[in-house]
Amino acid sequence: MTFPNQRPRRLRTTPAMRRLTAETRLAPAELILPAFIREGLTEPNPITSMPGVVQHTTDTLKRAAAEAVELGLGGIMLFGIPETRDPEGTAALDPDGVLNKAIRDVRAEVGDDLVIMSDVCLDEFTDHGHCGVLDADGYVDNDRTVEIYARMAVAQAEAGAHMLGPSGMMDGQIAAIRSALDEAGHVNTSLIAYAAKYASAFYGPFREAVDSQLKGDRRTYQMDAGNRTEALREVELDLAEGADIIMVKPAMSYLDIVADVAAMSPVPVSAYQISGEYAMIEAAAANGWIDRRTAITESVLGIRRAGAHTVLTYWAAELAGWMKESR
Ligand code: PBG
Numbered sequence: 132m133t134f135p136n137q138r139p140r141r142l143r144t145t146p147a148m149r150r151l152t153a154e155t156r157l158a159p160a161e162l163i164l165p166a167f168i169r170e171g172l173t174e175p176n177p178i179t180s181m182p183g184v185v186q187h188t189t190d191t192l193k194r195a196a197a198e199a200v201e202l203g204l205g206g207i208m209l210f211g212i213p214e215t216r217d218p219e220g221t222a223a224l225d226p227d228g229v230l231n232k233a234i235r236d237v238r239a240e241v242g243d244d245l246v247i248m249s250d251v252c253l254d255e256f257t258d259h260g261h262c263g264v265l266d267a268d269g270y271v272d273n274d275r276t277v278e279i280y281a282r283m284a285v286a287q288a289e290a291g292a293h294m295l296g297p298s299g300m301m302d303g304q305i306a307a308i309r310s311a312l313d314e315a316g317h318v319n320t321s322l323i324a325y326a327a328k329y330a331s332a333f334y335g336p337f338r339e340a341v342d343s344q345l346k347g348d349r350r351t352y353q354m355d356a357g358n359r360t361e362a363l364r365e366v367e368l369d370l371a372e373g374a375d376i377i378m379v380k381p382a383m384s385y386l387d388i389v390a391d392v393a394a395m396s397p398v399p400v401s402a403y404q405i406s407g408e409y410a411m412i413e414a415a416a417a418n419g420w421i422d423r424r425t426a427i428t429e430s431v432l433g434i435r436r437a438g439a440h441t442v443l444t445y446w447a448a449e450l451a452g453w454m455k456e457s458r
Contacts, residue, residue, distance in 0.1 A: 155436045157428070159203040159451035163248065163401070163443040167340050168192045169212040170229035180336035181406055182413050184445050186212060192233060193240040195448070196247075202451035205441055206246035208296060209233050212341050213256055219264055220256030223283045230255075231290040238291030248323060249287045251280050251297040251308065260345030262299035262352060271352055273301050280304050281311035288317040294375070298325040300352040305372035323401060324374035327362035327388055329354045331381050333407025340406060362388045366396060374398065379439070381405045383430060386437040393438025402439035404431065409445045424453065 142152045169176060169186035176186040187195060192209075199207050211230030213222040222228040234249050241247070253276065254262045263276030276299065284295050295312075297304045305324050312320050330353035338345065354361060366377050377396050379389045380403035393400045412430060416423035427446050434442050444450070 155432055157432060157435060157450065157454060159447075159454055160205045161435065161441045162204050162431075162447035162450060163206040163208055163246075163441055164195070164199055164204055164447035165208045165210065165403075165443055165445060166192060166195055167210045167212060168229060168233040169342075170214040178336065178340045180339050180410050181445065182417070183449075184340065184409070186340065189233070189236055193236055196237045196241050196245060198448060200241050200244045202448055202455070204245065204447055204451055206248050206294070207237065208248040208250065208443055209237065209292075210250045210341060211255060216256055216258040216344065218258055220253035220279065223253055223256040224279070224286055226286055226290065228256075228286075231286050234287055234290035234292045243293070246293050247291065248294045248296050249290075249292040251284050251287065251295050251304075252299040253279065253283075254299070254343060254345065255341045258344055260343045262349060263301055271301075273303070273352075277301050277304050277307045281307045284308040284320075285311050285315045285317065288312055288315065288320040292320065294321045294323050296323045296325060296378075298328065298380075300325065300328050300349075300354070302368075303372070305369045305374050309373035321375040322373065323376040323378055324369040324372075325380055325403075326366045326369040326374065326377045327354060327385075327392065328378075328380045329356055329385060331356070331384070331405070331407070333381050333384070333405050333411075336406035336410045356384070359388060359391065363391060363395065366392050370396070370398065376401050376441075378403060378443075381408060382434045382439070382442070383408050386433065389434065389437040389439050399440040400438060401441040401443065402434050402437070403443040404434060404445070406445070428453070 167186045172188045175191045178184045196207055213229045237247050252262050261271050263271040266272040330350045376399045378401040382402040382404045389402050412426050415421045431442055
């Protein structure tokens with residue numbers, strides 16, 4: 132049976148027609164740029180497995196933040212790489228530690244013109260590379276870690292972060308951080324909760340980016356790749372604990388989770404297109420196997436289409452530049 136009057140192709144005839152009928156669009160304000168700053172650097176340091184991404188110096192980080200404002204990006208998410216590490220991640224609490232200082236510098240540079248976000252996690256600061264402190268058996272000690280996160284969060288809020296990103300997947304971290312912030316008077320410092328964060332091989336290049344000391348994996352705290360229902364439990368807990376934005380991570384292999392969460396979340400949903408997702412597309416494009424710009428655009432569009440309001444992506448600035456150029 133044919134339906135000669137049913138021709139969906141009519142709406143695809145010209146670029147203008149396709150623009151008119153597009154269901155999902157990208158805007159710079161929906162993009163968040165993750166950025167790394169490394170203590171003691173005098174020149175930016177390229178990350179081999181993430182071509183085009185660097186470990187910043189203070190100066191280049193400030194420039195990247197100023198550029199993000201010019202491009203109209205939604206935010207910047209800061210990660211710090213300290214010079215010295217210890218089992219407790221002490222440098223995370225130092226008001227003059229690399230991350231807290233970077234937050235202050237970026238805030239001085241851009242003020243409130245960009246949402247300044249920072250990573251609340253210990254993996255960059257511990258000499259064993261785990262996201263928390265260890266007990267006598269080498270198990271990541273949930274409750275003692277959460278206490279440290281709460282102090283770390285207050286230090287970051289004091290340094291001037293607008294929004295904090297607890298990424299360690301400890302139980303109760305959002306509640307503990309929220310009450311510590313409130314007690315310290317930071318009632319308006321918001322939380323973007325890494326609610327459904329999976330143990331993923333695609334974090335690989337990030338390990339180089341932050342010079343991670345981790346041996347083994349994070350499977351006792353991050354979620355198992357096959358679990359879908361559990362993501363809703365994690366999201367419900369973080370909502371109840373006071374999350375302002377809910378994040379799913381990684382993005383591309385977890386678009387069903389993004390869609391599930393978007394369908395039930397009363398707060399904005401974000402997704403993190405992580406280092407390995409970036410590296411895969413860059414590597415394939417460098418080999419001439421895919422068209423770089425089209426593939427990047429499609430990948431981020433897909434994450435938005437699945438239901439993410441905002442996307443953390445290492446291509447945020449480049450994508451925003453393309454949008455400017457095509458307007
Ligand atoms: C933990 C953290 C990680 C990433 C962001 N925050 C690493 C991990 O969980 O192993 C990964 C981001 C990426 O791969 O781009 N602080």
